Amino acid sequence: MIAGLVILFFVFAGLYADVLWFNQLGFLSVLTTQWAAGAALFFVGFLAMAIPVFVSIQIAYRMRPVYAMLNSQLDRYQQVIEPLRRLAMYGIPALLGLFAGVAAATRWQVVLMWLNRTDTGTTDPQFHLDVSFYLFDLPFFQAFLGFASAVVLISAIVAIATTYLYGSIRVSGREILVSKAARVQIAVTASLYLVLQALSIWLDQYSTLTSTNDLITGAGYTDTHATIPGRAILAGIAAVVAILFLVTAIIGRWRLPVIGTALLIVTSLLLGSLYPWVVQRFQVDPSAKSLEAEYIQRNIDLTRNAYDLSGVTEVPYNATTTAEPGALRADATTTANIRILDPALVSDAFSQLEQFKQYYQFPKNLDVDRYTIDGKSQDTVVSVRDLKLSGLNAGNTWVNSTIVYTHGYGVVAAYGNQRSADGQPVFLESGIPTTGSLGTYEPRIYFGENSPTYSIVGAAADSKPVELDYPSGTDGAQQTYTTFTGNGGPKLDNAFNKLIYALKFQSEQIFLANDVNDQSQILYDRDPVTRVQKVAPYLTLDSSAYPSVVDGRVKWIVDGYTTSADYPYSTPVGLSDAITDTETPAQPFALDKINYMRNSVKATVDAYDGSVTLYAWDTTDPILKTWQKIFPSTVKPMSDMSGQLMSHVRYPADLFKVQRHILSQYHVTDPGSFYSHDDAWTTPNDPVSPSTNTTLQPPYYLTMQVPGSEKPAFTLYSTFIPDATGTTSRNVLTGYLAVDSDAGATDGVRSAEYGKLRLLTLPKANTVPGPGQVQAKFNADPTVSTQLNLLKQGQSKVLNGNLLTLPVGGGLLYVQPVYVQSTGETSYPLLQKVLVAFGDQIAFEDTLNKALDVLFGGSSGAQAGDTSVPTTGTTTPTTGGTTTPSTTTGNPATDAQLQALLAVAKQAIADKQAALTAGDFAAYGVADKKLSDTVASMLALLGQ
Structure with missing residues (x-):
């Protein structure tokens, strides 16, 4: 008894903690609605199962024959069961009802969606029903019929068992004797079961619109002309057999329902399997391209509509592969915003330059955002400085980890298109306390992706703050302390609440600590995605939340999706597979197979x-x-968004990944071409990932002007190459998908262009290298390889950054930053070089500006934003490779000068490498300058 009470109190503690959490956040109605719906369905499910089973047992028992002739075996069974009969008659229905109640409670979302269903205004092309029927009605009806069928079937089983046990059904030789009461009960139950099966088979007609065959998802020619009519006939036959069972209940003869059941089985084999196979094999397969055209078109149209792709604008892009002088003048804004900072590689640089203390950290992959700086939109690489309690080492006590170290501090942001002279990021917001271009804002990060499991805040011991704010101070102080003044978590203002959370987190210190007082609040479930998921359980959330400074606060922005697997004629996608790439690991979803998003x-x-x-x-x-x-009232209208928030909203990456997955097949809108599979595409693998890894290249955010658009915009893009499954892949570009990700300016009005998808289709006659080909050319180019080998000397390694693709200059420009990192413990990648390619031409320079000038003849009109640093050589673009100038002229005096300068250059290269290995970037810069001057002198002697 005591143990049971303890268990109940632990359960109560968890539930009460949930009430406190939701109530503090203002979403208590979400929790109570779920509880009310779950409780109501539990009782409905419990009663719907327990009552029929109980009634079935009672009828079978009460209608048993008084003087039944039982065999000795059954007589012994009765003697064993009789003392437990009353318990079994109540216990079996109650136990089955408990299981049924739990199963029903888990379906609360299906039931509530059906009760509150909303019409879509769109009808399916087969049955001409509103699509809401498939989204809301059909799942509910199928769940209801499945549950009802289980109840009737279990009721029949317990009735048969009871009647047999008490002699209403007896086996005498080869004859089965059934009493009248048992016959009526079994026949009526069987009739009810067949009625339910008839309804289920009838609904199966509509399920063909979401079933997948070898060609498409949805009803094809065979389904329309064989499967659907066959199921309608089978439903009718099942209804007739149900009537025959009722007849048996009256007249007492089993022959008719037995014959009817056999007919139903045979007919189901003929109409459900054989006839559709015959139609498919002998009518459809020989003429599939023409007969299936109508249904393929349905699948194309509704799949594109289900994934919000019906408005994709296709733009023929006759990409040139020859770099012409001045070709980039029309794309000056795009080239000025090319992001040379790779958010997947600069996390270590952020950590070394901005971490300051071991108890701070930055995530492995940083985020890309944009801010208006000096009146211009600027792409930035951003992150928050979050806590890392493991960095406290021996100081990681309960008081420190719970009460003292409670929050991270500040946003760190770097220009996406700039780097310092030695290859470091150029920060526009940095430091502790924070300074920079983002203005004044609340820098404390109490809720982040790596925040502690729980912290207790808001209490000041002896009126003195105890929460470490940041590791510096005034008047010689080494730290600054603060006290949380917000409303961020449930209050620990009484002993009962302290006890509840001491049990929840299994920590007696919460109840006993002197630092926990009436002003204390407990913060937990602090990850932004977790918080949104709890208050909006119906949403599928994007895999990445990103921070933005909005209206004087740091706000995490999280994209939420509504999904379904029941949209008619729409091809399903494995959500976890579609979004997995080199930046997003595979992850589970509650509903992974979806066909609407x-x-x-x-x-x-x-x-x-x-x-x-x-x-x-x-x-x-x-x-x-x-x-x-x-x-109701949990979701605010979009008009409540502030202008600043609107300016930081972006098109979500996970949705874009799903859309590009669909468009790899469904960019084809002609049924004949779709059937032939003659123009299927795929997303290329990330060329900078390990060769054994076939992870897809992620989409990238860039500010650029996509062909077909009127002005530059913050854009998310991805590329396509031919789908060569089972054959040798041709890594050439076939398509370029871009979406306008600018929701709006600070005026708070959503841009009409936001979400506009543009698909650039490249001509099949011209071969435009894909990312894999370009990376292979970079790796194979002799001059590039020589310079990379120089950078790799000693204990350094070269890291290739993200390979960006931009539609500029009438073609496709590839840009890749190249980082160098020594192997020391405190080393971090430094951006040293930039690789660019256009068609078959390559340039490899210290800055993007110089690389573009080399590639486009020195008068490209490009004004890239990276900071100029001394060059280490000039590369002349050629087809398929790069060349370096000759070091002989035929004049002995000049050649002698060249040889002397060459020796100086070699020594400068050695000095650079030694400085890089030692991490002495001042010496590195001196040697680099010396090398640059020496090469310039050599070029002057050569007349170049």
Whole structure:
């Protein structure tokens, strides 16, 4: 008894903690709605199972024959069971009802969506029903019929067992004797079961629109002309057999229902399997291209609509492969914003330059955002400086990890298109306390992706702050302390709440510590994605939240999707597979196989107080409208967004990955071409990933002007190459997908161009190298290889950054930053070189500006934003490789000067490498300058 009470109190503690958490956040209605729906369905499921089973047992028992002739075996069974009969009659229905109740409670979302369903205004092309029938009605009806069938079947089983045990059914030789009461009960139960099966078979007609065959998802020719009519006939036959069982209950003869059941089985084999196979094999297969054209077109249209791709603009792009002088003048804004800072490689640089203390950290992959600096939009690489409690080492006590070290500090942001003279990021926001171009904002990060499991804040011991704010201070102080003043978590203002959380986190210190007082709050579930998921359980969330400085606060922006697997004629996608690439690892989803997706909600989480705000982003989405009925007043209208927040909203990467996956096949809108599979594409593998890794290249955010658009915009893009499954892959570009990711300026008005997808289709006659080919050329070019080998000397390694592809200059420009990192413990990658390619031409220079000038003849009109550093040589572009100038002239005096200068250059190269290995970047710069001057003198002697 005591143990049971203890268990119940632990359960209560968990539930009460949830109430406190949701109530503090202002979303208590979300929790209570789930609980109410789950509880109601539990009782419905419990009663719906327990009552029929109980009634079935009672009828079978009460209608048993009084003087039944039982065999000795059954007589012994009765003697054993009789003392437990009453317990079994109540216990078996109760136990089955418990399982049924739990199963029913888990379906609360299906039931609530059906009760609050919203019409879509779109009808399917086969049955001409509103698509809402497939999204909301059909899943509910199928779940209901499945549950009801299970109840009836179990009721029949227990009835048969009871009647047999008490002699209503007896086996005498080869004859089975059934009493009248048992016959009526079994026949009526069988009739009810067949009625349910008839309804289920009838609904299976509609399921053909979401089933996948060898060609498409949805009903094809065979389904329409054989499977669907066959299921309608089978449903009718099942209904007739149900009537025959009722007849048996009245007249007492089993022959008719037995014959009817046999007919149903045979007919199901003929109409459900054989006839569709015959139609497919002998009618469809010989003429599939023409007969399936109508259904392929349905699949194309509805798949594109389900993934919000019906508005894709196709732009023929006759890409040239020859770099012409001045070709980049029309793309000056794009080239000025080319991001040479790779957010996947500069995390170590951020850590070494901006971490300051061992208890701070930066994530492995940083985020890309944009800010208006001096009136111009600037792409930036950003991150927050979050806590790392493991860095405290021996100081990682409960007091330190819970009460003292409670929050990270500040946003660190670097220009995406700049680097310092020695290859470091150029920060526009940095330092502790924070300084820079982002203005004044609340820098404390109490809610982040790496925040501690829980912290206790808000209490000041003896009126003195105890929470470490940042590791510097005034008047000689080494630290500055603060006290949390927001409303970020449940209050620990009474002994009961302290006890609840001591049990939840299994820490008696929460209850006993003197530093926990009436002003204390406990912060937990601090990851932004976790917080949004709890208050909006119906959303599938993007794999990456990103921080932005908005209205004087650091806000985490999280994209939320409504998804479904029940959209008619839409091809399903494995969500985890579609979004996995070199930057996003595979992850599980509650609903992984989907065939409908909308970015319906934009959510924010305040990094200081953890407040969550949901904004309705796609107001036309019927699934979101349905959930707004279920959880009213939890989602705010988009008009409530501030202008600054709107300016930082971007098109979500996970949705874009799913869309590019679909467009790899469904860019083809002609049924004949789709059937022939003659123009299928795929996303290229990331060329900078290990050769054994076939992970896809991620999409990249860049500010650029895509052909077909009127002005430059913050854009997310990806490329396509031919799908050569099972054959040798041709890594040439076939398509370029870009989406406008600028939601709007600071005026708060959503841009009409936001979400506009443009698909550049490249001509098949011209071969435009794909990312794999370009990377291979970079690696194979002799001059590039020589310079890379020089950079690799000693204990240094060369890291290739993200390979960017930009539609500029009438063709496709590739840009790749090259980083050098020594192997020391405190080393970090330094951006030293930039590789660029256009067609078959390559340039490898110290800066992007110089590389573009070399590639486009020195008068390209490009004005890239990277900071100039001394060059180490000039590369002349050639087809298929690079060349260096000759070191002989035929004049002995000049040749002698060249040889002397060459010796100086070699020594300068050695000095550079020694300085790089030692991490002495001042000496590195001196040697680099000496090498540059020497090469310039050599070129002057050569007349170049």
